[in-house]
Amino acid sequence: MDAVLYSIPYLLDGLGITILVSLIVVALSLIIGVILGVGIIYGPLPLRLLIRLIGDGIRGIPILVLIFLVYYGMPALGLNLSSFWSAVTALTIFKSAHVIEYVRGAVLSIPRGQMEAGMSIGLVFRERLRFVIFPQAVRRFLPPWLNGVTDAVKGSALVSLLGVVDLMHAINQVIGRTYEPLPLYILGALLYFAINYSLSTLSKVLERRYSYIRE
């Protein structure tokens, strides 16, 4: 029990880093993923193929491999990133590939008839995107994306392997000093659980709320 109490400040510091990493990854991957997602739907064929190829490649490898690839590979390209930024870059690349899929799924699942209805009342392409497609795409995008945010938080635990002192690393550090692994792992698990469970509950609430969009 003492071990647990002793650990709390360290765990909270680590938790802070975990949340920071997750926020940066989620924000960057959202921006990159949406831009590339729109590109993969409406762009010229060569661009679509390129994004498709790279995206499938990224989603086809384990996150850990991607992290190592970035961590060890960046210096070879002449870029010297800190562990923190290597990890964030790798996670962002990984998440962006998924965001592209969420965007594709959201937009492509909108029935063709919606575009046609927009055409038939005389809207131009840009107006159709803005008033018909975009509002529906956002509502279809949000539930799976929110669910995916939990993957970003879980993936952030891997940054501990590069020495970044996030929650996972903090747990291991404290265990190294107190030799009581089980209670600390359980405490850490509960902390991760608290974050992710709230996110997935929010996602389910939104999914129910927006179910009308899938009539």
Added chain:
Amino acid sequence: MSATSLLQIDKLNKSFGENQVLTSVDLNVVAGEVVTIIGPSGSGKTTLLRCVNFLETYDGGSIQIDGREVGFTDSVSRKRRGEADLAGMRAETGMVFQSFNLFPHLTAEQNIMLGLRRVRKKPHKEAREIAQHWLARVGLDHKADSLPSELSGGQQQRVGIARAVAMDPKVLLLDEITSALDPELVNEVLDVVRQLAVEGMTMLVVTHEIAFARDASHRIVFMADGSGRE
């Protein structure tokens, strides 16, 4: 023909790849006329309708509304109309779809107002009044703030009609509008269409409802294998 055609289709050809769907189709519709097209599945009737508002391109021949070629700047040069131009042409026709295609994120009233505000450039207040007027005309003024998911099939389709008609189109295109409805909901929709016909709306209708075709139309055209016969 004494009256000038509002909608004139001449020698229309269209193929989907190897498949010749429309072969040299001729059709004239005069202002105020209701023309119904019937025929077996695959005869090209829906394709014909979708060519009129250029949801499908056509390979040969001409479609003119009020003398202006749909889709191309003229039928000889076949130079495709630009985005804005095409949108303007489409605003002159109204289409009601078999699967309703109401915008699910907008209420019934907002569905009708979208075109009025963004295409007809009406101010908000005026668009709202027009929308409410047409909702009342199709018997749904009490459902103005309902989302499509809260409406029955028949109600959704009536909103679909209101959405098309509120734009004040020259020609109304009706694509099997009752085919996706439960039988007991069909009549409420057909009553609205009958009323529009009486009031002089020019309509091109594709339908399976033979009884409706007989009493509401001025002319019936029979299509099979891509060509029509009256």
Added chain:
Amino acid sequence: MGYQLSFTQIWANFDKLSGGLLLSLELALISIAIGALIGLVLAIWYVSAGRIGRTLISAYVEFIRNVPLLLLVYLVFYGLPTAVNIAYSAPVSFVATLSLYAGAYLVEVFRSGLDAVPKGLMDAGKAMGLTPWQRLIYVRLPTMTRITLPALSNTFISLFKDTSIASVIAVPELTYGAQWINNKTFRIVEVYAVTTVLYVVTGYVILFGLRLLERRFRVER
């Protein structure tokens, strides 16, 4: 920067990668087998369970799904032996962890699979005079298996990628092999390029293989 690409040392040590790949596949296979068992049993139990049973099952599922796999691996490998008198090797520990992980996801898959069995088939079974147990074995489970095949194959491919986490507890699978070669030869780009190709190609091979299997067993709803 004069970084010359040289793959010779990779090929010289390729056995670390090929052996690792094989081990990854084995780990994934065993884990999905055990996980499927767990998932199936819990899914069947869930349907007829009372509130307590359902809460327990949900707690298990939600816990596993919201906690990082890395933490679970550490918990089972380092944490459990201190509380319970167990000693196991790293691979065994990892398989246990991954099986529990797979089980949590598969409970959901099997639950909706069971639900998706057309009621008409069950009625036909009843009409034939089959007992509830017979209906379960001869009608519901076989049909459910065909319905859930796509989800199962996706889970398997996911698990295959998740086996890379085993490298942190020194299980000699593919990612560990790559790290090993990297530490020995410092041929970073080459070794990870080859490893990436191995993961991606294997993933696609599995995907296409399973798609063929699915097509053979397609169910018309």
